[in-house]
Amino acid sequence: MSRTISIEPVTRIEGHARITLQLADTGEVEDAKFHLTQFRGFEKFCEGRPYREMPALTARTCGICPVSHLLASNKACDDLLAVTIPPTAEKLRRIMNLAQLLQSHALSFFHLSSPDLLLGWDSDPAQRNIFGVMRADPQLAKNGIRLRQIGQTIIETLGGKKIHPTWVVPGGVNEPLTAEKRDAMLAMLPEALTIAKDTYAFYKTLVPKFQDEASHFGTMKTLFLSLVSPDGHLEHCNGYLRIKDAEGRIVEDMVPPGEYPRLIGEAVEDFSYMKFPYYKPLGYPKGIYRVGPLARLNNADACGTPYADVALAEFHTLQEDSGPIASSFHYHYARLVEIIYAIESMQRLLKAPSILDTRVRARARGNKSEGIGVSEAPRGTLMHHYKIDDEGLITWVNLIIATGHNNLAMNRSIKQVADAYVDGTDVKEGMLNRVEAVIRCYDPCLSCASHAFGQMPMVVEIANAAGEVVRRIARG
Amino acid sequence: MPLPVPQTNVRVVTLKVDGQDYSAREDETIIEVCRENKIPIPSLCWMDGLSVVGACRLCVVEIAGSPRLQAACATRVREGMVVQTNTDKLQRYRRTIVELLFAERNHICSVCVSNGHCELQWLAQTCGVDHVRMPYRNAGYSVDSSHEMFRVDHNRCVLCTRCVRVCDEIEGAHTWDVMGRGSGCQVVTDLAKPWGDSESCTSCGKCVQVCPTGALVKQGTSVGEMVKDQTFLSILARRRSHR
Numbered sequence: 001m002s003r004t005i006s007i008e009p010v011t012r013i014e015g016h017a018r019i020t021l022q023l024a025d026t027g028e029v030e031d032a033k034f035h036l037t038q039f040r041g042f043e044k045f046c047e048g049r050p051y052r053e054m055p056a057l058t059a060r061t062c063g064i065c066p067v068s069h070l071l072a073s074n075k076a077c078d079d080l081l082a083v084t085i086p087p088t089a090e091k092l093r094r095i096m097n098l099a100q101l102l103q104s105h106a107l108s109f110f111h112l113s114s115p116d117l118l119l120g121w122d123s124d125p126a127q128r129n130i131f132g133v134m135r136a137d138p139q140l141a142k143n144g145i146r147l148r149q150i151g152q153t154i155i156e157t158l159g160g161k162k163i164h165p166t167w168v169v170p171g172g173v174n175e176p177l178t179a180e181k182r183d184a185m186l187a188m189l190p191e192a193l194t195i196a197k198d199t200y201a202f203y204k205t206l207v208p209k210f211q212d213e214a215s216h217f218g219t220m221k222t223l224f225l226s227l228v229s230p231d232g233h234l235e236h237c238n239g240y241l242r243i244k245d246a247e248g249r250i251v252e253d254m255v256p257p258g259e260y261p262r263l264i265g266e267a268v269e270d271f272s273y274m275k276f277p278y279y280k281p282l283g284y285p286k287g288i289y290r291v292g293p294l295a296r297l298n299n300a301d302a303c304g305t306p307y308a309d310v311a312l313a314e315f316h317t318l319q320e321d322s323g324p325i326a327s328s329f330h331y332h333y334a335r336l337v338e339i340i341y342a343i344e345s346m347q348r349l350l351k352a353p354s355i356l357d358t359r360v361r362a363r364a365r366g367n368k369s370e371g372i373g374v375s376e377a378p379r380g381t382l383m384h385h386y387k388i389d390d391e392g393l394i395t396w397v398n399l400i401i402a403t404g405h406n407n408l409a410m411n412r413s414i415k416q417v418a419d420a421y422v423d424g425t426d427v428k429e430g431m432l433n434r435v436e437a438v439i440r441c442y443d444p445c446l447s448c449a450s451h452a453f454g455q456m457p458m459v460v461e462i463a464n465a466a467g468e469v470v471r472r473i474a475r476g
Numbered sequence: 477m478p479l480p481v482p483q484t485n486v487r488v489v490t491l492k493v494d495g496q497d498y499s500a501r502e503d504e505t506i507i508e509v510c511r512e513n514k515i516p517i518p519s520l521c522w523m524d525g526l527s528v529v530g531a532c533r534l535c536v537v538e539i540a541g542s543p544r545l546q547a548a549c550a551t552r553v554r555e556g557m558v559v560q561t562n563t564d565k566l567q568r569y570r571r572t573i574v575e576l577l578f579a580e581r582n583h584i585c586s587v588c589v590s591n592g593h594c595e596l597q598w599l600a601q602t603c604g605v606d607h608v609r610m611p612y613r614n615a616g617y618s619v620d621s622s623h624e625m626f627r628v629d630h631n632r633c634v635l636c637t638r639c640v641r642v643c644d645e646i647e648g649a650h651t652w653d654v655m656g657r658g659s660g661c662q663v664v665t666d667l668a669k670p671w672g673d674s675e676s677c678t679s680c681g682k683c684v685q686v687c688p689t690g691a692l693v694k695q696g697t698s699v700g701e702m703v704k705d706q707t708f709l710s711i712l713a714r715r716r717s718h719r
Binding site for chain 2: 048049050052053055056057060164166169170174363365391392393
């Protein structure tokens with residue numbers, strides 16, 4: 001008798017999702033699906049609004065990474081204005097984006113994933129949360145909270161608000177940086193770097209324990225998509241699109257972000273509200289690719305900052321062959337490398353004398369009918385694409401959110417984990433936690449709303465072919 | 477009520493507001509006395525320098541001996557008048573009025589160019605509107621961005637008609653007027669032409685400055701950037717009256 005296991009909601013992720021595992025009569029996993037269960041409709045209800053509202057409107061898709069949307073949206077608006085923003089504004093935006101990367105990665109690693117890594121996949125679900133981490137390793141939890149606070153404080157210092165700042169505007173930013181604010185931000189960064197390096201060193205000692213997970217948590221051959229700088233380095237703000245294949249060959253390089261429609265198609269499946277982007281030349285679903293920290297580090301020739309480059313070199317030793325790192329489990333590792341990079345880069349940018357330049361905004365009106373803005377959000381490449389009418393009102397919107405790029409990979413990953421760990425004849429909570437944990441590797445931002453972890457109940461229902469629930473496992 | 481014509485010989489009356497004695501010129505309205513004496517009464521359609529329409533009813537007060545509430549902007553002071561400006565009943569009425577304004581059109585503060593500089597937003601805070609108890613209408617209204625310098629977003633309009641009055645009474649262009657009835661009512665330029673096609677508009681921007689919300693704004697402003705300057709109005713109104 002075939003059965004279905006439904007994990008709903010998936011916990012310690014950002015947003016609402018459900019996982020269903022279809023079991024065969026023998027108890028083996030026949031199919032696994034990751035469902036995004038909510039619909040929001042941003043692309044539709046933004047139509048008719050003035051394009052200058054778009055940065056604030058689209059930033060509301062997310063409470064964790066509003067800065068990413070703010071940046072991609074403003075870049076699309078810059079494109080509509082047909083302006084080159086002042087160099088200082090570009091640097092200031094870059095700092096805010098790096099601060100966002102820092103706080104979001106800290107949230108993902110410390111608050112959401114460290115309970116699994118530190119306490120174990122099979123530990124008591126009641127303890128397997130940030131409070132459990134606080135009890136088991138108070139300093140680690142404290143460091144995580146402090147690191148996130150530093151990222152958020154930098155965003156607030158620049159933009160006036162931790163969440164949904166409006167300081168980034170089409171054409172640049174609306175206020176130059178003062179020396180006092182710069183000094184306040186610089187004063188926090190040495191502590192952040194110490195925490196980041198300590199955590200990285202600690203995590204390196206944990207990695208050998210997770211050999212098994214590393215080989216089953218989304219270990220697969222896919223393409224990798226990310227932005228890279230003109231010299232091929234790690235890039236989160238501007239730059240060009242690069243796609244590498246599973247063997248490390250560069251398939252597409254130095255593609256201007258405005259040409260993304262040539263590379264990316266979006267497929268639709270009836271079991272999820274999330275679209276399934278794919279690499280067009282390979283078709284769907286063969287054109288599966290991954291984005292995010294793992295893809296960025298796989299694609300970048302170097303980070304360009306001292307400690308991060310050392311960490312990048314160590315990252316590439318995680319697997320024996322010389323190709324891109326294939327396991328999605330190593331998203332965690334990549335996140336820590338990027339945290340170091342973000343802190344070092346912010347230090348470098350803030351120390352440049354030109355950062356206090358007061359020319360930070362280019363003013364213009366809509367000079368093009370179509371604008372595309374691409375940036376790297378913490379979870380991956382974020383694309384905003386708008387069309388406007390002659391009056392500057394939005395007529396069409398396409399948003400490809402980082403988590404969407406990873407949709408195919410996430411679905412394939414849960415199947416792989418379920419195959420490896422879920423025994424349909426005796427379903428244990430720890431097995432299902434591994435299925436959830438592989439999703440956490442991608443740090444998906446589903447509803448783009450933050451939820452308190454550990455408070456959402458997870459209910460697993462095992463139903464028979466007639467739809468009757470034969471077993472129910474509940475937690476929370 | 478038309479714009480007041482200054483008179484030279486007016487009597488002074490005494491009245492009681494919230495238990496305090498005040499003196500005032502007999503040609504003054506209650507709201508003017510309250511503003512002079514820093515007694516807070518919320519208002520939306522009333523504006524110093526413009527004629528009075530008494531439309532928003534936010535400035536309603538209780539007057540001893542009167543069976544119903546009176547708009548402070550449209551009621552002249554009288555000798556011996558006893559006025560209450562902030563009773564529980566008034567607070568309840570005002571909060572309901574503000575809630576109805578929010579429910580009627582789409583006032584999405586977080587993405588509005590007037591966020592942080594909006595009179596409706598301040599009123600909501602003053603009147604304790606922490607949520608809206610009636611269902612939102614969610615009706616879609618148009619945005620007219622055809623003018624080179626300004627934009628009108630009818631989603632944010634509260635129909636205070638300040639724009640209509642300032643354009644007529646101060647600028648003298650009478651570009652703005654009101655069209656339709658009930659919830660279909662909206663301000664229009666030149667008999668409902670797109671603003672950019674208006675032949676009467678002088679592009680002076682007075683309507684934008686007096687608009688209490690993000691309905692009339694400057695082009696090129698992003699969220700929270702539309703800060704309005706209304707100090708010009710009382711100065712211009714005073715100079716007009718002296719001509």
